[in-house]
Amino acid sequence: MGFGEKRKGYYRGRYWVGPGQLRTVVDADGKTVRFGNKRAAAKSANDHEAGWRESGKAKSLAEKAVEVVALVDSEPAVEGAITFGEYASQWYAEQDLAASTMQNYKRHIEEHLLPEFESATLADIERTHVDAWAKKERALYEASSVKTWRSTLHLILADAVEEGHRDANPAAQRRGRGKRAGRSRNRGPEKVVTDALGMLLIAERTALLSGRDDEFVAVILKGYTGMRWGEIVGLESQFCRPKTVRVEWQLYELDSGELHRCPPKDDSYRSIDTPEWLSALVSDHIARTEPKPCRCHGFTYVFSSHGEANGSARRTGAKLVDVARRAGVSVGTVSNVLNRPESVREETRIKVETAMGELGYIRGGLPGETAAHWRRSGFATWLFQPAATGWYPKKAPQVEHPVPLLAEPWPGVPARGRGASGRSEACWVPIARGLTPHGLRHSHKTVMEELGTPPKLMDERLGHEDGSVQARYSHITPGMRQRLLDALTVLWEEALDARFAMCPRSPVRVLGELLRARR
Structure with missing residues (x-):
């Protein structure tokens, strides 16, 4: 008796043609017929099964036996004649998943599976292959990447088995097989983390590299909340409230360059408690920058990109803010020297012009319109990595090289433009080699572990979900929250004191104000 089998978004008809032998209702081209309901699929399957039996009624037992053998021999050639490339295209088109997942599947299929299996018939793919x-x-x-790609292959072939194109899945990973030695290759290197002082110093350097305070606030917010990168980029100003930051959306960067506004990973909506000093830091940033709705999404985001090209190492010259810091004046004063020199005192004008010469400032050498959002690779490559290591990465045609600095004011102002390396007077020492923006999320978890934070509260802040019985019977109290906020405040103040001991001033405006308040 035939039946209707539910698939993703449709039903297909299945009927028996022999002991243990199922067939799928297909059209004239051999493609699976999709039915809108189970009843229609079952009716068509029953009709096909009845037709199959009717066609064999007048035949002798010997003829039927020959037919069964022929069916077994010919079935793979009929239903399995589809190639992996054809089936993978059909399979991908049937998926209805998050944009990030669809992007990953597409990359796995096009870059790693099709080059090997595209022309192979589904039925001919063997485990040895x-x-x-x-x-x-x-x-x-x-090895971890290959494991992911094999999982995608396993998923595709598992659906092929269900649809009758194969009898078994050759990509299934058999337990207890393979060599025992060398299994450590599946273990990646230990994730690099940093402490409160490391976060502060890296935040200061990213602000110096970008030439503004925004990156300082973003790095500190990420380090003290454990928010994901997409959640920081997609943080809307309406969700920054006193003592909390609400995670409602993220901006996920697709391969096409589009930033897709979507819910946070695994629907990890949450409110993250923030100390008073961190709430003040973010609210002051919003009041100072007065963010406007972006053109791409129409929402008001807390942070925006620092430049059109988003590449400090590739800038054609220093920025106004670099000249202002070097000369010890405001950006407005530098602008007046350029546009209305008669309105500036002679002594100040000479000081500004000297700073321009030392920095190699070229008027009009900067990109024009500021981009709406950071790009993950640009931020990590040209801001975060140089701040954490003191080195710009290798990027053709340039080789890896230290960030060229002018020694004053401490901790050094990045020199840009032609001949920057020749004009440099110092370079930064590494703070945490190998640290990535995501490493700040690991750092926040590590800090909470050191402070003895209850696991339930740690999971809530990071957007994780623990399905164990212990987690079900654990609950977060106001006292737990306040103890964590008090401990984070102590760490922040200790980091500020340590930074003050290095130098009581900073060329980063917001940090300079914080250090003055510590005197």
Whole structure:
């Protein structure tokens, strides 16, 4: 008896043609017929099964036996004749998942699966073929990445088995197989983390590299809340409230360059408690920058990109803020020297012009319109990594090289423009080699562990979910929240004191004000 089988968004008809042999209702081209309801699928399946039996009534038992053998021999050629490339395209089109997941599947299929299996018939793909492919990929890529790509292959072939194109899944990973030695290759390097002082120093350097305070506030907010990168970029000003930051959306960067506004990962909506000093830091930033709705989404975001190209190392010259810091004057004064020199005192004008010469400032050498949002790679490559390590990464045609600095004011102002390396007087020492923006999320978890924070509260702040019985019977109290906020405040003040001991001033405006308040 035939039946209707539910699939994603449709039903397909299935009917028996022999012991243990199921067939799918297909059209003239051999493609699965999609039915809108289970009843229609079952009716069509029953009709096909009845037709199959009717066609064999007048045949002898010997003829029926020959037919069964022929069916077994010919079935893969009929239903399995579809190639992996054809089926993968059809399979991908049927998926209805988050944009980030669809992007990842597309990348896995196009870059790693199709080059190997595209022309292979589904029924002809063997386990030895899959194992050989995985071995070849591991020689070129990280084992964890190959494991992910094999999981996608397993998922595609599992659906092919369900649809009757194959009898078994050759990509299934068998337990207890393979060599025991060398399994440590699946373990990645330990994630680099930093402490409260490291966060502060890195935040200061990113602000110096970008030439504004925004990056300082963003790095500190990320380090003391554990928010994901997409959640920081997609943080809207309406969700920054006294003593809390509400995570409602993220901006996920697709391969096309589009920033897709979507819910946070795993629907981890949450309110993160923030100390009073952090709430004040963010609210002051919003009041100072007065963010406007972006053109791409129409929402008002707390942070915006620091430049059109988003690449400090590739700037054609220093910025006005660099000249102002070097000369010890405001940005407005530098602008007056350029546009209305008669309105500036001679002594100040000479000081500003000297700073321009030392920095290699070229008027009009900067990109024009500021981009609406940071790009993950640009922020990490040209701001965060140089701040954490003191080195610009290798980027053709340039080789890896230290960030060239002018020694004053401490901790040094990045020199830009032609001949920047020749004019440099110092360079930064590394703070945390290998630290990434996501490493700040790990750092926040590590800090909370050191402070003895209850696991339930840690999971809430990070947007994790623990389904264990222990978590079900654990609850967060106001006292737990306040103890964590008090401990984070102590760490922040200790970091400020340590920074003050290094130098009581900072060329970063917001940090300079905080240090003056510590005197």
